[in-house]
Amino acid sequence: MSDRSQLISTGEPFKFDQERDTEFERLIKRYPERESMILPALWLTQEQEGWISAEAIAYIADRIGTFASKVFECATFYTMYHLHPMGKYHICVCRTLSCWLRDKQAIVDYLRDEIGIEPGQKSEDGKFSLEEVECLGHCGTAPVVQINGEFHEEMDVEKLTALLAELN
Amino acid sequence: MAEMIKLFVNGNEVEVEAGKNLIDAIGAVGIEIPHLCYHPALGADGNCRMCLVGLEEGGPPLVPACKTPAAEGMKVLLDADHIKKIQHDVLEFQLINHPVDCPVCDQAGECSLQDYYMTYDGQKSRMTVPQVTKSKKMDFGCGVVHDQERCVLCGRCVRFCRQITRTGELGIVNRTDTARVAIFPGRPLDNRYAVNVVDLCPVGAMTSADFRFKQRVWFMKKERGVCHGCSRGCNITIDHNREKDQDDLIYRFRPLFNEQVNGYFICDEGRLSYRDENENRLTEARLSKTTISLDRAVTASLKEFKRAEGIVILISPDCSLEQMVSIKSLAEELGAPLSGFSDGYIKKGDGDDYLIQDDKAANRAGLTALNIDSSQSAFEEALAKAGLLINFNNDLSLFYDESSLKKLFKEKRVIGVTSRDTKLFQMANLVIPVASFTEYSGSIINCDNILQTFNRAITKNDAPLDMSEVAALLGGPLKTNGDRYDKLKKIVVSLNDFNPDTIPATGLKLT
Numbered sequence: 001m002s003d004r005s006q007l008i009s010t011g012e013p014f015k016f017d018q019e020r021d022t023e024f025e026r027l028i029k030r031y032p033e034r035e036s037m038i039l040p041a042l043w044l045t046q047e048q049e050g051w052i053s054a055e056a057i058a059y060i061a062d063r064i065g066t067f068a069s070k071v072f073e074c075a076t077f078y079t080m081y082h083l084h085p086m087g088k089y090h091i092c093v094c095r096t097l098s099c100w101l102r103d104k105q106a107i108v109d110y111l112r113d114e115i116g117i118e119p120g121q122k123s124e125d126g127k128f129s130l131e132e133v134e135c136l137g138h139c140g141t142a143p144v145v146q147i148n149g150e151f152h153e154e155m156d157v158e159k160l161t162a163l164l165a166e167l168n
Numbered sequence: 169m170a171e172m173i174k175l176f177v178n179g180n181e182v183e184v185e186a187g188k189n190l191i192d193a194i195g196a197v198g199i200e201i202p203h204l205c206y207h208p209a210l211g212a213d214g215n216c217r218m219c220l221v222g223l224e225e226g227g228p229p230l231v232p233a234c235k236t237p238a239a240e241g242m243k244v245l246l247d248a249d250h251i252k253k254i255q256h257d258v259l260e261f262q263l264i265n266h267p268v269d270c271p272v273c274d275q276a277g278e279c280s281l282q283d284y285y286m287t288y289d290g291q292k293s294r295m296t297v298p299q300v301t302k303s304k305k306m307d308f309g310c311g312v313v314h315d316q317e318r319c320v321l322c323g324r325c326v327r328f329c330r331q332i333t334r335t336g337e338l339g340i341v342n343r344t345d346t347a348r349v350a351i352f353p354g355r356p357l358d359n360r361y362a363v364n365v366v367d368l369c370p371v372g373a374m375t376s377a378d379f380r381f382k383q384r385v386w387f388m389k390k391e392r393g394v395c396h397g398c399s400r401g402c403n404i405t406i407d408h409n410r411e412k413d414q415d416d417l418i419y420r421f422r423p424l425f426n427e428q429v430n431g432y433f434i435c436d437e438g439r440l441s442y443r444d445e446n447e448n449r450l451t452e453a454r455l456s457k458t459t460i461s462l463d464r465a466v467t468a469s470l471k472e473f474k475r476a477e478g479i480v481i482l483i484s485p486d487c488s489l490e491q492m493v494s495i496k497s498l499a500e501e502l503g504a505p506l507s508g509f510s511d512g513y514i515k516k517g518d519g520d521d522y523l524i525q526d527d528k529a530a531n532r533a534g535l536t537a538l539n540i541d542s543s544q545s546a547f548e549e550a551l552a553k554a555g556l557l558i559n560f561n562n563d564l565s566l567f568y569d570e571s572s573l574k575k576l577f578k579e580k581r582v583i584g585v586t587s588r589d590t591k592l593f594q595m596a597n598l599v600i601p602v603a604s605f606t607e608y609s610g611s612i613i614n615c616d617n618i619l620q621t622f623n624r625a626i627t628k629n630d631a632p633l634d635m636s637e638v639a640a641l642l643g644g645p646l647k648t649n650g651d652r653y654d655k656l657k658k659i660v661v662s663l664n665d666f667n668p669d670t671i672p673a674t675g676l677k678l679t
């Protein structure tokens with residue numbers, strides 16, 4: 001784990017777009033405590049912007065009516081929240097048991113050579129970012145790669161080559 | 169009286185209060201259970217595991233003492249080998265990334281981690297990997313400086329800001345060994361009790377910008393006192409020291425627990441009011457700007473009394489009951505009207521629903537109890553008719569601006585009996601220095617009608633007199649504290665049965 005507490009500021013005020021606004025209002029009715037909306041609101045932000053800025057955290061805190069320190073805690077605790085901009089295509093490779101046994105390393109190595117970045121990095125042109133993540137829940141079809149939230153199962157280098165060509 | 173129960177600690181029977189957790193129950197009879205995260209004002213969080221104790225028979229063999237209520241017949245183990253090993257191991261974990269910079273740490277000497285290490289651990293570090301580094305000297309606002317590396321993540325400071333002040337500025341961000349206490353950028357500590365986190369912090373991670381590097385704690389002497397910053401009268405510990413060739417100086421006020429007055433905390437303003445005890449003090453008597461001896465000042469005052477066409481006496485609402493009764497008797501002796509006018513001490517809307525009061529006077533209830541008139545009209549009328557004002561430390565400048573004061577004092581003689589060398593008293597013709605509240609013993613009544621006594625904590629090199637003594641020198645009939653108490657009891661019915669010596673340290677609720 002590295003320090004995730006150095007938040008990035010955009011210098012622009014943040015706010016939900018129409019769609020997320022509606023979704024926020026829909027979800028908040030589900031919970032007896034408004035604070036329960038911290039995690040869903042962080043997801044909505046990430047969906048909208050691809051990452052979560054300092055301004056977004058302040059916005060969520062004020063919108064929910066809780067302390068910014070609490071949203072800050074949640075955002076830095078869970079590594080699935082991106083606290084800096086990711087590549088246009090954010091590639092997650094599962095590194096948990098099933099995927100590991102089914103040679104996720106070959107996939108990581110291939111991507112490293114092909115795009116020229118290590119897990120945790122973003123390519124210079126901003127097109128790709130790579131991350132190793134824990135179990136994505138599709139162990140039956142390991143190894144699993146997730147690109148911008150979309151699953152690609154039973155991956156191997158061949159399939160990945162085709163996929164990258166499509167993205168490029 | 170709380171219900172008592174019997175239980176066993178290391179096989180010895182002890183009697184403890186029911187309804188408390190093991191830390192407090194057993195702690196009350198002098199047996200320490202080491203703990204970092206638990207604090208009676210903040211409740212048990214159970215995160216540090218320093219308080220694990222063994223239970224023989226019944227229940228799990230190992231429990232966190234902070235979360236375990238004392239129960240009849242319980243068999244608590246503290247000195248068994250496996251418990252000692254746990255304490256030792258928990259400390260080893262705590263110290264993995266701890267900088268152990270005690271020699272330059274303000275907390276050294278009053279640090280739980282340091283004390284526990286000496287008592288329960290004492291081994292050399294076995295770590296060979298580099299330590300996780302974090303930020304130091306972080307300005308958290310409100311005069312709180314944070315060192316993330318020294319933090320043991322007990323969460324006391326975070327809980328204080330969430331539960332007590334409900335301002336929630338602090339959080340624990342990240343996780344595992346990179347976890348740390350932080351403020352959200354741009355939202356620093358912003359509450360009037362913030363510096364309490366420095367006292368709450370069991371280690372040197374939270375330090376006070378005001379106190380940092382001023383004194384090693386073991387050089388300071390500690391005395392009990394009562395804050396005079398407002399009518400709450402919070403109990404404080406006065407930490408002071410007389411350095412070689414210097415005067416006795418106060419280095420900090422800290423909160424002192426008193427359940428019925430202030431609980432465990434004090435406000436930041438009251439905490440910093442120690443500065444007024446050190447700085448800007450009147451140390452010598454002055455007659456028309458010339459320094460004179462106390463004897464001469466008294467003679468000069470008596471001459472003024474004779475010469476004056478009408479005297480009016482003004483008294484500060486911060487005075488102790490003993491001082492008030494002495495000055496009241498002096499006023500009676502001189503046939504002078506006495507006023508406690510001090511509307512300026514009331515800052516409307518400044519108080520809150522916690523400790524801070526609108527009324528910045530420490531003993532207004534005392535004025536009322538002694539039937540001392542405090543109205544503006546009575547004071548101004550009396551002054552208009554008089555030629556001499558004797559002001560016993562009443563800060564009129566809180567009410568009148570400079571030009572109004574000049575008008576008020578026009579063609580009057582003014583004698584100031586004061587501890588502070590302020591503009592107001594520089595306008596007086598004659599000033600006599602007196603002790604400030606950390607330098608005398610006395611009693612005051614707070615906003616909730618609780619009578620509290622306090623003893624002299626500080627003795628200055630040239631210790632100024634108590635105002636009561638000055639009143640006596642100026643012809644007041646009450647020469648001793650005995651006299652003063654007799655008179656007090658005559659006036660204040662509720663004080664009838666009580667002696668200063670029998671007032672409990674926690675104060676006495678008057679009815």
Ligand code: SF4
Binds near residue numbers: 321325326349371373
């Ligand atoms: S700063 Fe002090 S009080 Fe706050 S979590 Fe760290 S050790 Fe505990």
Ligand code: SF4
Binds near residue numbers: 396435
């Ligand atoms: S609340 Fe009042 S009495 Fe208490 S510390 Fe603050 S100023 Fe002093």
Ligand code: FES
Binds near residue numbers: 135
């Ligand atoms: S182990 Fe990879 S999806 Fe579960």
Ligand code: FES
Binds near residue numbers: 206215216234
């Ligand atoms: S005091 Fe019990 S776990 Fe910290």
